[in-house]
Amino acid sequence: MDVVVVGSINLDLMVGVDRLPAVGETVLGEAIARLPGGKGFNQAVAAAxxxxxxxxxxxxxDDGDGAFLRSHLRAAGLDDRMLGVDSSLPTGLAHITVLPDSGNAIIVSQGANGSLTARDAAAAVKGAGVVLAQLEVPADAVEAALSAGRAAGAVTVLNAAPTTAFRPSLLAHVDILVVNESEARDLGGLDHLVAAGPRTVVMTLGEKGAVWRSEGDSGQVAAFPIEAVDTTGAGDAFCGALVASLAQGHDIAQALRRASAAGAITAQHLGAQVEQLSLEAIERMLGA
Structure with missing residues (x-):
């Protein structure tokens, strides 16, 4: 298996608004969209x-939302043998408000994402070339997956979001840490993170691209100029394409360029799992 993704899977409820409401205020939104999501699922689909x-x-x-997501997972061509179904918890749910400037605000209810065990996570990474995890599932499961993956010789990648679930012991098992500017500040800054254990730290900069740092080496990747429609899934597409590119043998600079292209393609369309993202679309953008 090229890539194993250990992470969250949610139903995304998206609504467009002119502005976010103040406390105690109600604002009217545009038509609602019901889409598959969750950082883990988004990144897995992008990698595929x-x-x-x-x-x-x-x-x-074990509910209608879970059945909806399972069907989308299979349609995306993912191996779903390690997708658990919990009858005691609802499927995870994310409420996403999209602003006119394509920014967004998100509230996530974890639901069954919280039932993932360390044992299952460690078992799932067997045979992986690259292991990718985020922090929307239990930290014990994330650490077990990264540790087992590293021990088996896989490249381990952690997207440290949300930072409220971060714990420093994770970094001992991480080859590549991916954060945005806000997350980097929350975790002590880029210099601190580089010194904390990962072999490489990648910081995404939105429309300014991304930078990467490792001991004795660094680089920057420019963003592709686009008219953004919805940036909700751009970061997840970036992470998914990054690990796919690493699995295909690209070095970090090449992989980040391809990841930047995937994020740009995704940001031009509504939703986090856009059908317009493909290996061919990435190649076209790189050649443009």
């Missing part, structure tokens, strides 16, 4: 659409 074979490890509830 970027050309990798992908196994997904996570959990859904």
């Amino acid at each position: 659409r970027s050309g990798a074979q992908v196994r997904f490890c996570g959990g859904v509830g």
